[in-house]
Amino acid sequence: MSVAKVGTRTDFPAEPPEHPTAPYLRMERIPHVWCPGCGIGTVVQCYATALGRSGVDLDKASVVSGIGCSGRAAGYLKLDGFHTTHGRAIPFATGLKLGRPELQVTVFSGDGDLTGIGGNHFIHAARRNMDLLVILINNFIYGMTGGQNAPTTPLSARSSTMPFGNFEPPFNVPHLAASSGAAYVARWTCLHIRRLTWTLEEAIQRRGFRLVEVIAPCPTLYSRLNKLGTGLDGMSFYHDNAVIRHGADTRELAIDFQKGIVCGKFVDEEKPTFSELMDEHYGRVLGEKYVPMPASGGWQHG
Amino acid sequence: MKADPAGVLTGAHYLDGDFACGEGAMAAGCRFVAGYPITPSTEVVERIARRFPLMGGTFIQMEDELASMAAVVGASWTGSKAMTVTSGPGFSLMMENIGLAAMMETPCVVVDVQRGGPSTGLPTMVGQGDVMQARWGSHGDYEVIALTPQSPQEAFDLTIDAFNLAERYRVPVMFLMDECVGHMTERVVIPEPGAIEVVPRALTAKPPAEFEPYRIDGGTIPEFARAGDGYRFHTTGLTHDERGYPVMSAGCQESCVRRLLDKIQGDADRIVRFEEEGTDDADVVVVAYGITARVARLAIEQARRQGVKVGFLRLIVLWPFPEKRIRELAGSVGAFVVPEINYGQIVLEVERCAGGRCDVVSVTHGGGAVHDPAKITGEILAAGAVAA
Missing domain, CATH: 3.40.50.920 (Rossmann fold)
Structure with a gap:
């Protein structure tokens, strides 16, 4: 009787089995630009998994990013992907959605892009209940440009432009979205893998303006400037100090420097989107004269 | 291709230049307009806002001109013909995403009804001070096409030409009206739809596996795929290769940007028009x-x-x-x-x-x-x- 010895197997496949997320990624673009220990990668993984589980037609799914580290996500997802200008992912996505209403449009970008330079678009898209899923990665800092202060930097945290600590009050992002009219608002940290994936899967299937904020470490800048250790230290800290409180009053979701972060789903409302309101209104006012934009697009594509 | 009858208001009309421009856009097949109110251009979108619901078009008043231009670029990637309308101060804000449109090679039309500048200047009074901005306003090297009408009739006719040129060359086309032409009212004759030649969005016939969004197979202009047709393409405002992927190198910059210039400069004889x-x-x-x-x-x-x-x-x-x-x-x-x-x-x-x-x-x-x-x-x- 012969026994196969460890180390003598010869039946390895020529290629290793495909990673389960590979079908959703542009594998030819891997490795990505993100630093070791960055929290963005897990969010991409969670989103890809959620997309697969949601059953949406991936040919009809688009992802739009602005500028910054998180803004590079559109370049790695194997969907129709648009890497746009700084702050303008939401209005670009608005045109995309309204131009071809059958598209599933996700905006994937960072805190600086979406609430700093793009803050005006963020609140107006929420006000209109534009049918967009917005994944906002909040690392409390402008990462790609070198660690400058963001509208989300907690009080007293150091950044490269607040070297003596931040004295500007930050945005409470879920509250900003909810008070502007968002239909769905949730927050997790990038180490809440299963909860985040579940939330994204649910959010993909909801409609209207949906915000999912994900807290992620920036080990290269935010953690280093604030002596918070490695990326894994940051992820573990945010995760372990998270307080899960579904349905929490969004006024109470402000984030203090290195304090517990309230996570969960805070808003989940059925309400008509911009396009539904438009169709309903014109249908009522104009009757049979109203010709809505075809789901497949205008004029030659209709 | 002939114009979609739904967008063509055939007949002799008494219209101002702004309204005539709006009619030209609808006749050209424009079905997405995003804009922000600004004198003396607003009548263009007011006309469109009233007529679009009758022909399957969507008008959205955005929160500012930055958003308007971004939405137009986004909508154009669905294959829709898209336009925005503004005047000097708004034109300044649009420069950011006009650059994006040029870099991504996105067909679209930007109407600028010029007033006196600089800054807020003379909101209700004529100027022609944006003609260099139309050419050079966004950073970096790129080419655009700009047309300028002298009458409401031309505002109609040339708006159609502006859309056709945008489609043919995959560029943002600047439509430089001025307050006088915009607000003067004259006879405008709109032909039958069958007499209006429009260039539709040409979609690639390649299967997704063979398609690259910036590959040149002869000529200077790449084939276009619209979002939602299964091509799963990527495009970016960064310097990019034929796959639409960012490549940060002097070599890629040369091949990427040089072609943006060549496709217009090399065909200037066909585009240039004067009387x-x-x-x-x-x-x-x-x-x-x-x-x-x-x-x-x-x-x-x-x-x-x-x-x-x-x-x-x-x-x-x-x-x-x-x-x-x-x-x-x-x-x-x-x-x-x-x-x-x-x-x-x-x-x-x-x-x-x-x-x-x-x-x-x-x-x-x-x-x-x-x-x-x-x-x-x-x-x-x-x-x-x-x-x-």
Whole structure:
């Protein structure tokens, strides 16, 4: 009787089995630009998994990013992907959605892009209940440009432009979205893998303006400037100090420097989107004269 | 392809230039407009907001001009013909995403009904001070096409041409109206849909596996796939390769940006458009555009009555500039006279092309009114006296 010895197997496949997320990624673009220990990668993984589980037609799914580290996500997802200008992912996505209403449009970008330079678009898209899923990665800092202060930097945290600590009050992002009219608002940290994936899967299937904020470490800048250790230290800290409180009053979701972060789903409302309101209104006012934009697009594509 | 009858208001109308531009857009097949209110352009979108619900178009009033232009670029990637409308201050804000449209090679039309500037300037009064901004306003090197109408009829006709050029060259096309043309009301004849030639969005016939969004298979313009057709393409405002992927290198910059220039510069002879009259034996040629062309015509008649041989070159396409024709004329005329409602912008191009071979006279006006024709006549007479 012969026994196969460890180390003598010869039946390895020529290629290793495909990673389960590979079908959703542009594998030819891997490795990505993100630093070791960055929290963005897990969010991409969670989103890809959620997309697969949601059953949406991936040919009809688009992802739009602005500028910054998180803004590079559109370049790695194997969907129709648009890497746009700084702050303008939401209005670009608005045109995309309204131009071809059958598209599933996700905006994937960072805190600086979406609430700093793009803050005006963020609140107006929420006000209109534009049918967009917005994944906002909040690392409390402008990462790609070198660690400058963001509208989300907690009080007293150091950044490269607040070297003596931040004295500007930050945005409470879920509250900003909810008070502007968002239909769905949730927050997790990038180490809440299963909860985040579940939330994204649910959010993909909801409609209207949906915000999912994900807290992620920036080990290269935010953690280093604030002596918070490695990326894994940051992820573990945010995760372990998270307080899960579904349905929490969004006024109470402000984030203090290195304090517990309230996570969960805070808003989940059925309400008509911009396009539904438009169709309903014109249908009522104009009757049979109203010709809505075809789901497949205008004029030659209709 | 012929125009979609739903967008064509066939007949003879009494319309202002803004309304005529809006009708031109709808006749051209535009079905997405994003805009932000600004005088003296707002009537264009008001017209569209009223008519779009009847023809399957979507108008959205965005929160600002940054968003309007971004939404137009986004909508164009669904294959929809898309447009935004503004005036000087809004045009400044749109420059960011006009650059994106140029870099991503996104067909779209940007209407700028010019008023007096700089800054808030003269909101309700005429200017032509945005003509260089239309060409150079966004950072970096790129090319656009710009057209400029002199009447409401042309506002209609040339808007259709603007959309057709945008489709053919995959560029943002600047439509430079001015407050006078925008707000003057004249007879506008809109033809039958069957008499209106429109260029539809050409979609690639390649299967997704063989498609790359910026690959050139002959010619200078890549094939287009729209979002939602299964191509799963990527596009970016970063310098990119044929796959639409960012490549940060001088080599990629050269191949990426050079083509953005070549596709327009190399075809300039086909794009350039002007109207020329009486230049054969002219001592002086007046070069004008927009409302100033109409004022100049009066000045030319007056100068001719006084015996000056004066020709007229009316610019219809401002960018690319009719370099070749100006160079030719510079060899045979004594002077160019260039009236414009700014402190001398297009005259710089005329000077550049004339290359010192003849005089070039700038007839400036700061805005808020059109030129007194007598001022232009005086310059023609003075230039004519030197030439003769």
